[in-house]
Amino acid sequence: MTKEKTNNSADWSRRKVLKAGAASAVALSTPMFFTRNAWAEKEAIGNFPIKGSSVKFGFNVPQTGAYADEGADELRAYKLAVKHLNGGGGMLNTLKPSSLKGNGVLGKKVEYVTGDTQTNPDAARTAARRMIDRDGVIMYGGGSSSAVAIAQQYLAQEKGVVFMCGLTHSNDTTGKDKRRYGFRHFFNAYMSGKALGPILAKEYGKDRRAFHLTADYTWGHTQYQSIKEFTEKEGWTTVNNIMTPLKSTDFSQFLTSVLNSDADVLVLNHYGKNMINSLSQAVEFGMREMQKNGKQMEIVVPLYSRLMAQGAGAANIDGVFGSTNWNWTLQDEGSQAFVKAFVKEYGFPPSQAAHTCYVQTLLYANACEMAGTFYPPEVIKAMEDFEFEGTSPGKTLYRGADHQCFKDILVVKGKAPSKQSGKYDLLDIVSQAKREDVIYPADTFKGELGPYKPA
Amino acid sequence: MSGQLINQIFLQVMTGLQLGAIYVLIALGLTLIFGTLGVVNFAHGALYMLGAYLAVNIANSIGFGWAIVVVPFVLFAFGIAMERGLIRFFYNRPHTDQILVTFGLAIVIQEVLKWIFGANNLPFSMPSWGSGIVRMHEWVPFLEGFVAYPKWRLILIAVSFATVFGVFALLQFTRFGLIIRAGMRDPDMMKFLGVNISRRFTIVFGLGALIAGIAGIFGGPVTQVDPEVGMHMLVPSFLVVVIGGMGSIPGAVLAGFLLGMALSFTAEYAAIQQIIIYLVAVVVLLVRPRGLFGQKGLME
Numbered sequence: 001m002t003k004e005k006t007n008n009s010a011d012w013s014r015r016k017v018l019k020a021g022a023a024s025a026v027a028l029s030t031p032m033f034f035t036r037n038a039w040a041e042k043e044a045i046g047n048f049p050i051k052g053s054s055v056k057f058g059f060n061v062p063q064t065g066a067y068a069d070e071g072a073d074e075l076r077a078y079k080l081a082v083k084h085l086n087g088g089g090g091m092l093n094t095l096k097p098s099s100l101k102g103n104g105v106l107g108k109k110v111e112y113v114t115g116d117t118q119t120n121p122d123a124a125r126t127a128a129r130r131m132i133d134r135d136g137v138i139m140y141g142g143g144s145s146s147a148v149a150i151a152q153q154y155l156a157q158e159k160g161v162v163f164m165c166g167l168t169h170s171n172d173t174t175g176k177d178k179r180r181y182g183f184r185h186f187f188n189a190y191m192s193g194k195a196l197g198p199i200l201a202k203e204y205g206k207d208r209r210a211f212h213l214t215a216d217y218t219w220g221h222t223q224y225q226s227i228k229e230f231t232e233k234e235g236w237t238t239v240n241n242i243m244t245p246l247k248s249t250d251f252s253q254f255l256t257s258v259l260n261s262d263a264d265v266l267v268l269n270h271y272g273k274n275m276i277n278s279l280s281q282a283v284e285f286g287m288r289e290m291q292k293n294g295k296q297m298e299i300v301v302p303l304y305s306r307l308m309a310q311g312a313g314a315a316n317i318d319g320v321f322g323s324t325n326w327n328w329t330l331q332d333e334g335s336q337a338f339v340k341a342f343v344k345e346y347g348f349p350p351s352q353a354a355h356t357c358y359v360q361t362l363l364y365a366n367a368c369e370m371a372g373t374f375y376p377p378e379v380i381k382a383m384e385d386f387e388f389e390g391t392s393p394g395k396t397l398y399r400g401a402d403h404q405c406f407k408d409i410l411v412v413k414g415k416a417p418s419k420q421s422g423k424y425d426l427l428d429i430v431s432q433a434k435r436e437d438v439i440y441p442a443d444t445f446k447g448e449l450g451p452y453k454p455a
Numbered sequence: 456m457s458g459q460l461i462n463q464i465f466l467q468v469m470t471g472l473q474l475g476a477i478y479v480l481i482a483l484g485l486t487l488i489f490g491t492l493g494v495v496n497f498a499h500g501a502l503y504m505l506g507a508y509l510a511v512n513i514a515n516s517i518g519f520g521w522a523i524v525v526v527p528f529v530l531f532a533f534g535i536a537m538e539r540g541l542i543r544f545f546y547n548r549p550h551t552d553q554i555l556v557t558f559g560l561a562i563v564i565q566e567v568l569k570w571i572f573g574a575n576n577l578p579f580s581m582p583s584w585g586s587g588i589v590r591m592h593e594w595v596p597f598l599e600g601f602v603a604y605p606k607w608r609l610i611l612i613a614v615s616f617a618t619v620f621g622v623f624a625l626l627q628f629t630r631f632g633l634i635i636r637a638g639m640r641d642p643d644m645m646k647f648l649g650v651n652i653s654r655r656f657t658i659v660f661g662l663g664a665l666i667a668g669i670a671g672i673f674g675g676p677v678t679q680v681d682p683e684v685g686m687h688m689l690v691p692s693f694l695v696v697v698i699g700g701m702g703s704i705p706g707a708v709l710a711g712f713l714l715g716m717a718l719s720f721t722a723e724y725a726a727i728q729q730i731i732i733y734l735v736a737v738v739v740l741l742v743r744p745r746g747l748f749g750q751k752g753l754m755e
Contacts, residue, residue, distance in 0.1 A: 064574035216725065243725040247687075249576075249679040252608065253722035256470040260463040273576055277679065286588040286603035311578070 042375045046160030047136045050374055055108040058131035058140030065119025066246060067144040067272040069307050070353040074166050076346055077354035081361035085110045090341040091362055094334040094390035099369035106368055121151035128152050132159050138374050139164060139364050146170030146219035153182030160454035162376055164360040167353040169303050171222035174404035175445030180452060183383060185405045186356045189223035190440060192302045192323040195433035197230030199411050204298055206235035211263035213254050213278060215270050216243035223269045227302050239263040251278040255285050264292035266299045275301060276311035283316045304412055307351045309426040317414030324410045326355045326392055327427055334390040349424050359391045377452035394435060401442035408432050458599035465598060467719050473608040475715020476615035480670035481688055482695035482707040483622060484663030490702030491639055491659045494542055495550050497557040500689025501564035502664050506530050506671020507680045508568055511579040519582035527668045534664025538657050569682040576681040581607045607676060614673045618666060619708050635659060691732055698739045700749025709747055
């Protein structure tokens with residue numbers, strides 16, 4: 001017993017020595033830390049200041065789960081963006097005004113780390129924390145899923161690391177959950193509704209009865225609200241809405257309810273595999289060859305993507321209306337520069353998810369160059385109210401009041417297999433909704449951006 | 456009743472049958488194994504998933520017809536190997552041990568499939584002979600107007616019923632079935648009579664796995680094929696067995712369709728829909744703790 005006790009006390013004293021050593025190391029490093037910052041006249045925020053000759057970005061995308069196809073394409077775009085930032089090419093030649101030189105950012109070579117959000121906010125936060133704390137990223141980006149984007153925005157604000165949203169379409173992202181450290185280039189459900197409402201009324205008439213199936217999380221909820229608002233403005237009636245769990249793969253019981261209602265339009269507020277399953281099952285249930293109230297039954301998918309069209313099959317999406325942020329067939333200089341570079345790299349055209357992620361990475365890098373520093377408050381200010389062109393048709397505004405981009409968006413229609421030229425030519429651009437027609441006052445949605453310096 | 460209402464109820468019932476059909480197929484094997492071997496097999500969802508993965512790969516490479524032929528045999532062999540290699544060592548151990556080992560096996564199967572095929576959904580399209588709609592109003596006399604239902608889901612219901620009758624006939628009308636039923640009643644007495652009951656029970660385990668394979672082939676295009684589908688199907692199927700009464704085949708069939716109906720008829724009420732199967736389980740077990748057709752005193 002006595003011996004053991006002696007041993008214990010010896011352990012303790014050794015530990016104490018170690019502790020004291022660690023404490024003095026911290027104490028020694030502290031003054032240096034302060035000196036350096038005083039010298040740079042900027043305090044440390046997040047992972048600023050950056051040591052060394054390279055800068056690290058984090059790309060946190062869904063590699064598994066309902067939105068994994070989008071995630072894979074986002075990652076391709078991110079890698080391409082890093083390649084262009086370091087070596088020039090792509091939209092670096094078309095973005096105006098641009099301070100990018102193609103030699104990295106502020107003379108530092110761009111490196112990146114990746115993570116898997118699993119289409120799940122908790123997993124996304126864990127991956128993001130790892131990027132911030134362990135890998136020391138100065139900026140991170142990604143999506144899909146608005147729930148994931150919003151969770152990461154809050155983390156960004158807390159950590160003082162800028163988050164450039166990937167594919168997120170919920171009004172909340174730049175509405176009630178907007179954050180100073182979060183930025184969104186992608187459009188939102190409100191703009192989809194504004195662009196889609198009049199066209200749906202023109203195509204299908206003003207006396208229509210709509211049944212919604214909605215993915216049960218922030219994005220689905222706001223898209224349902226927006227589409228309801230803008231179709232009802234045109235005279236439509238909303239018969240019913242069912243919230244479906246994001247994990248659903250079989251929608252038959254919900255589709256039976258649609259069949260049994262007096263609705264003549266089915267609105268699918270679903271994205272990714274959800275939409276692929278619900279749309280193909282709706283077709284399986286004969287909804288595209290059915291008459292209701294003396295009218296042809298129609299299906300609308302307010303948020304469309306070429307990837308989803310591909311997954312659902314060309315025959316199923318033929319003539320189905322929706323809206324999209326961007327499509328690879330656009331002929332403007334910026335879009336074409338991106339498409340050419342992407343096709344050259346991967347052999348097939350990029351999706352809208354890829355486009356938004358690519359543009360976001362360039363915009364962040366450009367803001368750093370404009371600010372002349374990686375210091376987050378300065379970079380944020382450089383992006384706020386920045387107006388630019390050469391990334392999609394027309395001019396784009398990064399509104400400072402809510403960190404939402406405003407630009408032309410597209411109303412599209414699924415293309416019949418007979419009209420397609422090539423297997424990626426799946427969407428027909430019905431109209432290009434003008435920026436001034438889809439913009440809305442910044443106070444439409446509540447919410448505060450929060451401070452420039454994380455509390 | 457107006458024609459419209461009849462149509463609506465008809466469609467809801469079809470959807471209920473179709474949703475229940477997969478649960479019945481999975482629960483059938485589960486309850487068969489419990490009834491004969493007394494083992495609670497938590498790896499049964501994983502067997503379903505294994506069936507679905509095999510089916511989708513065979514269907515995509517050499518055709519759906521081959522999947523129907525090959526998958527049940529592979530699953531049968533897998534079931535036999537699983538029983539001989541692992542499960543038989545747990546017959547005399549408590550149910551908790553059996554649950555732990557089978558649950559562990561389920562995780563292993565799930566992770567192996569994830570490792571080989573990735574974590575993403577494998578698209579499983581139905582064969583051309585099974586796609587399209589059936590115009591029900593042309594077949595069912597009391598329907599009015601246009602009532603259509605997907606052909607594949609009707610096939611699924613038919614397969615489910617055929618399997619149930621197959622199992623029923625096997626147990627009721629064959630010598631093998633007679634021995635199994637006697638063994639379920641009193642395995643020790645069968646041993647005294649010189650019947651090698653454990654070999655028969657091994658076959659029953661293989662049979663349970665085979666039925667899970669059938670469920671995987673025909674249910675795969677409906678539930679989709681990803682590494683989580685096994686766990687996803689396990690909980691409702693297990694509830695089906697519990698509601699129906701542990702080890703009871705008619706109970707599993709009735710409970711499976713009961714849950715399908717409950718899901719179908721509550722579809723419009725999202726808040727209830729997500730908990731309805733648990734709600735049914737609570738009510739049934741409160742009123743009748745042994746389950747609908749359960750034996751008195753068994754897991755009561």
